[in-house]
Amino acid sequence: MVDEAPGSAPERPVVVIGNFDGVHRGHVELLRTAREAEPGAPLVVVTFWPHPMSVVRPDQTPLLLAPLERRVELLREHGAADVVVVDFTPEVAGWSPERFVDEVVRPLNPRRVVVGENFHFGFRAAGNLATLTALGRRDAADGSGPGFAVTGVPLLTDGTQPSSSTLIRQAVAEGDLGRVRELSDHGFRFSGVVVKGDQRGREMGFPTANVSVPPGLAVPADGVYAGWVTRLDVPDAERWPAAISVGTNPTFDGLERRVESYVLDRDDLELYGVPIAVDFYARLRGQVKYAGMEALVVQMHADVEHARQLLHTT
Helix, strand or coil, rough: CCCCCCCCCCCEEEECCCCCCCCCHHHHHHHHHHHHCCCCCCCCEEECCCHHHHHHHHHHHEEEECHHHHHHHHHHCCCCCCEEECCCHHHHHCCCCCHHHHHHHHHHCCCCCECCCCCCCCCCHCHHHHHHHHHHHHHHHHHHCCEEECCCHHHCCCCCCEECCCHHHHHCCCCHHHHHHHHHHHCCEEEEEEECCCCCHCCCCCCEEEEECCCECCCCCCCCEEEEEEEEECCCCCCCEEEEECCCHHCCCCCCEEEEEECCCCCCCCCCCEEEEEEEEEEEECCCCCCCHHHHHHHEEEEEEHHHCCCCCC
């Protein structure tokens, strides 16, 4: 939170509410609008975990673009002084709009709340922008509190469609990393802890850092990509160029879906048990089942050179 002078009253923040999966351009526009509406006020972001659909309609829960830690990191990068995470439970899903404001919004004592113009909240999404505006005015009207202003922000579009987490998920699922960057202003990152694999990559001269794909998280379509690998346990760690494979390793009839990253020209890295980030840049090709290891090695040499050219690595 923002430091306060001794004895001073806390400055009332501007509060932005949303799910913020992937923190795309539309989300960034919400934060920018909030800062401009209340210059100098602390910016507090309210988000939800797990995804509300996992509670309300579990069969329609989308694959998430990022774990909660990455979401918070991106929100802070875009100016959030604090991020409040609401534990979205069946009880919370059953709150009326009035109770949602009483439990989540009023304790933050906002001077202004900023949401997307299509924002809905409360049981069965009964509350909308007009509801929130009325509730913000109620305290000031009855003298029970200062109340808060409400700003609704129009959806940001690319000229044809609103920027949305749904569109980004589709682009990720298709391996269209250029489209992901257009919609989000940053690339797609997948992170996890390096696990011990089959060690065939080392045998073939391409040792890989392997991360399992957990259920519930989005990952690019099976195939081979160019990108970067970064250790997350070392501050300001170097970003290494890499050739990245996503899939089950069909040449060897694998079953587990993994993200396997070969850091270009490095066979000295010991990363087992280390948390890493894999930043995808471009898709090189689809996943193919080769006749054997020899044919795969030939293709891997070609993939590495292709990745080197795309990443401008010498």
